[in-house]
Amino acid sequence: MKIYDFEELPNPARVRIALAEKGVTDQIQFVKVNVPEGEHRKPEFLSKNPSSAVPVLELDDGTCICECTAITEYIDHEFDGIRLTGQSPKERAVVHMMQRRAEQKLMDAVGTYFHHATPGLGAEIEGYQNAEWGEKEKENAVAGMQYFDSVLSDSEFVAGDNFSMADITVFAGLGFADFAKIEIPSEYHHLAAWRDRIAKRPSVSG
Ligand SMILES: N[C@@H](CCC(=O)N[C@@H](CS)C(=O)NCC(=O)O)C(=O)O
Structure with a gap:
């Protein structure tokens, strides 16, 4: 493989x-x-x-x-081991719903900002750029952070009680935001505390 x-x-x-x-x-x-x-x-x-x-x-x-x-x-x-995509039909549905939101509201929004409103991967790779659209998606990325902060205010993980691929996507999205220099508002305490917890997982820190 x-x-x-x-x-x-x-x-x-x-x-x-x-x-x-x-x-x-x-x-x-x-x-x-x-x-x-x-x-x-x-x-x-x-x-x-x-x-x-x-x-x-x-x-x-x-x-x-x-x-x-x-x-x-x-x-x-x-592969065996921890289940990242949910176990029961309900868990699987919630994980996929939150995964889609993590992509749309954070990962892809940051990506559009990076590729359109910054030099991105450089002129030769980027080709067409639309800075106005990129800036709009930056606003959407910050709104996404606010959304996940509220989700994490009463949930240990992004998609409920268990770590899942949706946590991975939000975590990677925040890393991408740092790289693209999108500031994560300091008042999003639940998001920050969750990020600190995820950063300690061996899969991330190791
Ligand atoms: N939705 C895709 C996104 C993949 C993606 O955008 N990958 C980036 C790297 S983070 C890429 O290859 N970008 C190349 C480019 O923009 O030309 C997925 O989930 O795999």
């Missing part, structure tokens, strides 16, 4: 945390795709992911699985 990624980027980080949570990182062969140099836009990589994005999980039979949510689903069911 191979993962094509570029370790320093936030979406690859999500899958690497999921693998570490399952304790199976050493069972994966990582293949570096040099995103800053545009390797992900070359035909060889596009045949694995037409959306020109990392990470991609390639199974031994050649099947390529893209999108962190889909990759995490596969990892979660292929």
Whole structure:
């Protein structure tokens, strides 16, 4: 099983945390795709992911699985250990709902700001940029932080009582916000306390 990624980027980080949570990182062969140099836009990589994005999980039979949510689903069911995508029908539904919100309200909003309102990955990679849209998405990212702060005011984790892939996505989204220099408002105490707790997990700190 191979993962094509570029370790320093936030979406690859999500899958690497999921693998570490399952304790199976050493069972994966990582293949570096040099995103800053545009390797992900070359035909060889596009045949694995037409959306020109990392990470991609390639199974031994050649099947390529893209999108962190889909990759995490596969990892979660292929390997034993902690359950990252929920157990009961209700838990699974809540995890997926919160995962979508974590992507839309935080990870993707920060990404749009980074790619459109900052130099992003550089002029050659970025091509079309729309700074106004990027700035709007920065506002949405901060609104997303406020939303997750309120969720975490009466819940230990993003999707209820158990750590899940939605926690991983919010955690990686906040890391991406730091990198993109989007300030996390200091009054979001629940979010900050949760972030400190997650940062201590071996999958993240190790
Ligand atoms: N929704 C995708 C997002 C993947 C993504 O945006 N990956 C970034 C790295 S963090 C990427 O490869 N960007 C390349 C580019 O923007 O050209 C997922 O969940 O995997």
